[in-house]
Amino acid sequence: MKIKYELLKSEKHTKARHGILHTNHGSFETPMFMPVGTQATVKTLSPEELKEMGSGVILSNTYHLWLRPGEDVVDHAGGLHTFMNYDGPILTDSGGFQVFSLAEKKNITEEGVLFKSHINGEKLLLTPEKSIEIQNKLDSDIAMSFDECIPYPASYEYAKASTERTLRWARRGKEAHKNEHQSLFGIVQGGEYSDLRAISAKETVKIGFDGYSIGGTSVGEDKPTMYQMIEDGICYLPEDKPRYLMGVGDPIDILEGVERGVDMFDCVLPTRIARHGNAFTHRGKINLKNAKFKEDFTPLEETCTCYACRHYTKAYIRHLIIAGETFGARLLSIHNLQFLIHLTEDIRSSIDTDTFLTFKEKFLKDYTKE
């Protein structure tokens, strides 16, 4: 069965929408933040911990799993859900972004991308067909088309040629897609150019996918440009399909994305900053390494219901982070992921009552206060 998106409520004053996405591994409401499990594990966490924090869907990375342990191992295990013991919905990316950001000495041709593995330097070729074949074997609920993530800034000529090639790759990927239990998303590119974003969105929709991603943001552009990139493409996407803004997980950007009609978000930010001792709070990010927390025997946030806040103090988590103990990263990862997941939950409530803008204003006022 393919996924099915159900629109529950459109907010009156914005493009924000509350929906529900049905998959073969359960349903989740949108807008939703998706924790990232790059290597078939959300760093430091168990599947039970992800469920407890209300995680509806997770993302895993095709590029990493292709290199290690290899898609055949995952296939022989019975697919990614069985391999990693996660029975909820899983989305896989196409590997495109990782090839562009991690791989060495890449060479982009019409066929695909020739590059060297960031692990062992091995020469590898990733094509639209190969990306889909790997994802078919991983057997995620939602797969992504193979695309080029255009750098920022990029010349108009480069962006145009790349966007057109990504469209050809999208057609090839759809053609190659053979897993009937798996849904496939197209990706809107176009760099920083409004007309290219429009062309990319319209043509990708013409090919026809189960959902649409907005790619190529969060690559160095300023915030207004990023929000413009979203707007330039999203207006051409169909109402009855989910929209996913790739690689975005800053609380402010989630709010800006939702306001423009985005349903799904993912980012390594909450777990990455956790490993460096940072915690999201409603009054902005705090860094536990700060000396002022040395004898702070209160939780990260008094009002938070996460496992970390129910049982541990800032002073203890600070000690763990400074001592290099991974249990500290685990506690902060739980807190940060739950923070974003609960943020999307609060956003959904505000959409239901047509008070999204009031909610957003209140959140931003507190979050940016200090």
Place this chain on the structure above:
Amino acid sequence: MKIKYELLKSEKHTKARHGILHTNHGSFETPMFMPVGTQATVKTLSPEELKEMGSGVILSNTYHLWLRPGEDVVDHAGGLHTFMNYDGPILTDSGGFQVFSLAEKKNITEEGVLFKSHINGEKLLLTPEKSIEIQNKLDSDIAMSFDECIPYPASYEYAKASTERTLRWARRGKEAHKNEHQSLFGIVQGGEYSDLRAISAKETVKIGFDGYSIGGTSVGEDKPTMYQMIEDGICYLPEDKPRYLMGVGDPIDILEGVERGVDMFDCVLPTRIARHGNAFTHRGKINLKNAKFKEDFTPLEETCTCYACRHYTKAYIRHLIIAGETFGARLLSIHNLQFLIHLTEDIRSSIDTDTFLTFKEKFLKDYTKE
């Protein structure tokens, strides 16, 4: 309240004994293996995970907590139990072993040990009084006397002088001990010399402690020497107090220790080897990095009931270890600790039925088969 040891059953054919130790934070049966939480956390694990695997008591390190976060922070938090959210029994060591194994440029005098911190090179002095003062503030259930861990080999003269000094330190520590909720153990030293072990045991018992530790083993000596060191001192220890063999956690050594009358064991081995990809099994240790486990979709042990074995395969754990994901170390830590804790559980059953030697023989036959 001080701890209270209750002898439940002496095994008919050996010195093995099944007992129960009552503390202010609950009771646990002995023989028992104690997971090590060096820096107020058993690496990668939560207190809930420790409870689920049947952990009766954990150990934490005075030296590490003195340096980071400092005993005053733990004291102000309300003691170690509150600080780390662990409401079961906690034992702290004296810092002696760490000063001798970790610290740089140490200088031993009658007063104590002058050394440089392994973290920042700061000059520090650890004395018997200071060690007890720190442990009083940590507020563990069981504290240890400050001792010198004699290197192996050592000359008779050095061992004799050191053993006598450790006895003087034991008297000073007992004198300095002010926490009436905390019990205090004396430590038998004496190096590799039978007569010094006997003197150390008899004199330490004369001082009078709530329990007795056997120190200075597992420092490079061969196994027969280690077992002899245990025998040379343990025969002088009172029946009505618990005996703790410090720093020993190899399954074979646990069996040999129990046979000689030891009640408590601790070691970083199960969690340390976990981080390097090793798992205990009843057929010996296995290393998950081995290529033969690449597509092994069975648990670490079919008969094991631990969280890792209930939900994950060797192939998945292998992938996590090779990819450097801490969830792999977490799963193997859970398995290895439960393995040793369940081993002591099985040992207790065999003591109850006077079949310890049969149990030991069967275990060793399987464990050393491959």
